[in-house]
Amino acid sequence: MPTRIDYDAKIPNNVDLSSNRRLQRALEGWQPKFMNWWAEMGPTLETHGVYLRTAVSVGREGWAHFDHVIPQDYRWGIFLAEHDPDRRIAFGQHKGEPAWQQVPGEYRADLQRLIVIQGDTEPASVEQQRLLGLTAPSLYDLRNLFQVNVEEGRHLWAMVYLLHAYFGKEGREEAEALLYRNSGSPDSPRILGAFNEETADWLAFYMFTYFTDRDGKYQLGTLKESAFDPLSRTCEFMLKEEAHHMFVGTTGVDRVVTRSAELIREHDTLDIAAHGGIPLDIIQRYINFHYSVSLDLFGSETSTNAANYYTSGLKGRWQETRRKDDHQLTDDSAALEKPRPDGTWGTEEIQAILALNLDLRGEYIADCHTGIKRWNKILADSGIDYTFRLPHPGFNRAVGINSGYHITPDGTIVDEQTWQDGKKNWLPTSEDLTFVRSLMKPVYERGKIASWVAPPSNGINGKPFDYTYVYLT
Numbered sequence: 038m039p040t041r042i043d044y045d046a047k048i049p050n051n052v053d054l055s056s057n058r059r060l061q062r063a064l065e066g067w068q069p070k071f072m073n074w075w076a077e078m079g080p081t082l083e084t085h086g087v088y089l090r091t092a093v094s095v096g097r098e099g100w101a102h103f104d105h106v107i108p109q110d111y112r113w114g115i116f117l118a119e120h121d122p123d124r125r126i127a128f129g130q131h132k133g134e135p136a137w138q139q140v141p142g143e144y145r146a147d148l149q150r151l152i153v154i155q156g157d158t159e160p161a162s163v164e165q166q167r168l169l170g171l172t173a174p175s176l177y178d179l180r181n182l183f184q185v186n187v188e189e190g191r192h193l194w195a196m197v198y199l200l201h202a203y204f205g206k207e208g209r210e211e212a213e214a215l216l217y218r219n220s221g222s223p224d225s226p227r228i229l230g231a232f233n234e235e236t237a238d239w240l241a242f243y244m245f246t247y248f249t250d251r252d253g254k255y256q257l258g259t260l261k262e263s264a265f266d267p268l269s270r271t272c273e274f275m276l277k278e279e280a281h282h283m284f285v286g287t288t289g290v291d292r293v294v295t296r297s298a299e300l301i302r303e304h305d306t307l308d309i310a311a312h313g314g315i316p317l318d319i320i321q322r323y324i325n326f327h328y329s330v331s332l333d334l335f336g337s338e339t340s341t342n343a344a345n346y347y348t349s350g351l352k353g354r355w356q357e358t359r360r361k362d363d364h365q366l367t368d369d370s371a372a373l374e375k376p377r378p379d380g381t382w383g384t385e386e387i388q389a390i391l392a393l394n395l396d397l398r399g400e401y402i403a404d405c406h407t408g409i410k411r412w413n414k415i416l417a418d419s420g421i422d423y424t425f426r427l428p429h430p431g432f433n434r435a436v437g438i439n440s441g442y443h444i445t446p447d448g449t450i451v452d453e454q455t456w457q458d459g460k461k462n463w464l465p466t467s468e469d470l471t472f473v474r475s476l477m478k479p480v481y482e483r484g485k486i487a488s489w490v491a492p493p494s495n496g497i498n499g500k501p502f503d504y505t506y507v508y509l510t
Contacts (some may be wrong), residue, residue, distance in 0.1 A: 041093065041094050042095070052198070057202075064201055071190075075109060078164045080182070082170030082179075082509075084509055086106060086508040087108055087179075088103060088504070088506045090184065090281075091103075091111070095116050100277070111187045111190070113187070115198040118273035124266060127262060127357050128353050128357050129350040129353075130348050136265075144349055149204050153200070156195075157215060157232070159189045161218075161233075163189050169182055172477035173479055173481070174477075175485065175486040177493060177504075178239070182242070184281065184285075188278045192278070195274075197215065199271060221233045229334055230330070230333060231330045238476075239289070241473075243285070245327060246285045246289065247290055250286060251331070251401065254276065254283060255355055260272040260352055261273050262357040264349075265351065287411070290408065291412065295491040296488075296491040297316070315473060322463065324428075329432050329433035329434060331401075332436075333436040335401065336437070339392060340391065347366070354397065355400045370386050372385070373438075376431060376439060376442045380450040409426065413425055428447075429448035446463055
């Protein structure tokens with residue numbers, strides 16, 4: 038498989054698509070449907086060109102090319118990471134066997150389901166963010182939004198290729214359905230709840246790209262371990278692109294906190310709403326919401342499906358090959374913290390093979406703490422006595438063992454009335470949302486930025502902040 042990407046083809050690819058005319062025709066038939074979806078559900082704001090990066094190679098020597106591109110002319114394609122002919126399955130009952138180049142019949146339905154669920158998230162986030170360009174705080178931020186959107190579109194292509202290439206008629210039908218479902222639709226919503234939530238302001242966008250795209254990182258990381266080699270190589274390259282999305286979220290929240298800290302110091306008050314800044318308690322409530330909704334994406338703490346995927350070799354653990362165990366988990370155990378009906382917490386010992394979702398969630402939570410530390414350091418360096426915190430994993434949950442309980446951010450189990458009374462202090466209120474949206478005035482002048490967010494410390498690809506990242510119509 039070439040590491041360079043063929044951009045002379047109608048569909049850019051490095052999978053030698055031209056050698057399989059039937060597959061090529063099928064994907065070329067899906068391509069105009071994708072373009073129709075992009076025109077209808079993609080970014081609303083029209084541009085004359087956005088400074089976007091495009092993959093030109095999947096090799097380790099470097100892979101990105103930057104240039105101004107009109108988003109609807111972006112060359113979406115099919116890119117798999119380099120093939121390792123000696124790759125072996127690293128876990129489960131097939132551990133040590135050669136990685137699969139085709140789908141084993143007994144695992145066909147499960148693999149297809151995993152690909153469909155991952156594929157469904159990619160266009161969903163584009164749909165959630167389609168109006169944000171109308172209120173971009175700077176051309177730099179507008180460029181980052183478009184970069185995230187076109188790459189999510191390419192990640193959809195990545196999953197659609199697998200469905201078409203390896204799953205026959207059923208795969209083609211599932212690829213069609215990926216364009217039929219829409220985020221928030223009452224009749225045909227996206228599969229996972231977090232991808233039906235509204236992303237109506239830029240603070241929510243930064244939180245989404247920090248917390249929810251970070252879930253994507255961990256889900257892709259487990260699929261990268263898959264015994265099905267085409268899926269593994271697809272996810273390995275997707276992870277390279279996903280890193281930028283999390284960068285947008287991390288530095289975006291950095292800049293909101295920095296600007297809020299500046300206004301607090303300037304006016305000597307935490308109540309900076311009147312001065313055009315986002316108060317720290319509102320930022321905390323946004324953290325609480327987006328973190329808790331993203332935790333639901335990991336599924337139930339105990340899962341026989343996850344155990345079966347692992348045993349079969351379909352989906353591994355985060356950084357599976359670095360784990361110092363037998364990669365079978367037949368005799369290992371894990372501790373599960375559970376709420377009790379009497380309002381206390383207990384611990385249950387369960388089989389590790391049943392706690393794979395819990396294991397992955399733990400890796401994610403540890404990673405999320407790095408952002409909290411960053412944002413608290415900004416406040417500490419500004420001499421501000423305020424501390425952001427991640428809420429307890431049981432807080433505001435709709436999935437798993439905590440979903441039937443009312444749990445406060447500090448982990449206290451409370452009754453319905455106490456929850457309703459405290460909710461306004463823990464989750465964004467309608468007043469919070471209205472206020473934040475009132476700040477969302479577009480700033481399209483080169484080198485200028487909205488007053489509620491600080492400029493970035495560095496531009497994109499060595500360019501300054503005042504570079505013309507976007508040409509508007």
